[in-house]
Amino acid sequence: MHPHLETVLFDETTILHRLDELGAQITKSYAGRELTVLLVLQGSLFFAADLLRRIDLPLQVTSLQVSSYHGGTVSAGEVTFHQPALPDLQGRHVLILDDILDTGLTLATLRRRLEVEVKPASIELCVLLEKRRSRVAGVRAAYAGFEIEDEFVVGYGLDYKGFYRNLRCIGTLSDNSLFHGEG
Ligand code: PRP
DSSP: OOTTEEEEEEOHHHHHHHHHHHHHHHHHHTTTSOEEEEEEETTTHHHHHHHHTTOOSOEEEEEEEEESSTTSSSOOSSOEESSSSOOOOTTOEEEEEEEEESSSHHHHHHHHHIIIIIOOSEEEEEEEEEESSOOSTTOOOSEEEEEEOSOOOBBTTBOBTTBSTTOSSEEEEOHHHHHHOOO
16 A cells, blocks of 8 residues: 555555446447547546546547646635637537546536537536535536545545546545645
8 A cells, every 4th residue: 555545445456347337338328429538637537548448439539627626635616727728529429537526516617618618419427436425516427436435535546736646546645645745
């Protein structure tokens, strides 16, 4: 176990086994349709690389960098889009991929902007983790890997102050590491 972790919630084997199931589920749901996967960076990078190779369909991938945490452990309450323009997804079947659904603010904001400004044929959400908590009304992931308690987690794409994304597992940080971070 990484020395900064307090607990491991999901190890690599467990994550990849769940991605086998999610990939099969998405393959079945989108059979016969052209899929465009929209990655919400940076957190979804590792999740996307492993999940998309388990989807047996022709698909396109695009991405957007969006943030709401600004490196800390709680949402800043506002969503920052780091590119001025949204990708052209008019008439496409869009699957938004993110690492975690927490307050729901990020995905609610992104979804609303896509609906109003881009007008895809359909939009669904796929997240690796979903926190057991109340969130922005109407935000629901059609595909979710694991449900977790309302606690701060790192690894497999999830960061604290930009670090820990490259851990193979997902876990909680010890109090000492949370205070100092890697930096
Ligand atoms: C995290 C995560 C989600 C969002 C979830 O992103 O990747 O996009 O917060 O939180 P919410 O449901 O409360 O909106 P973050 O702002 O940390 O950026 P990152 O993906 O670059 O780490």
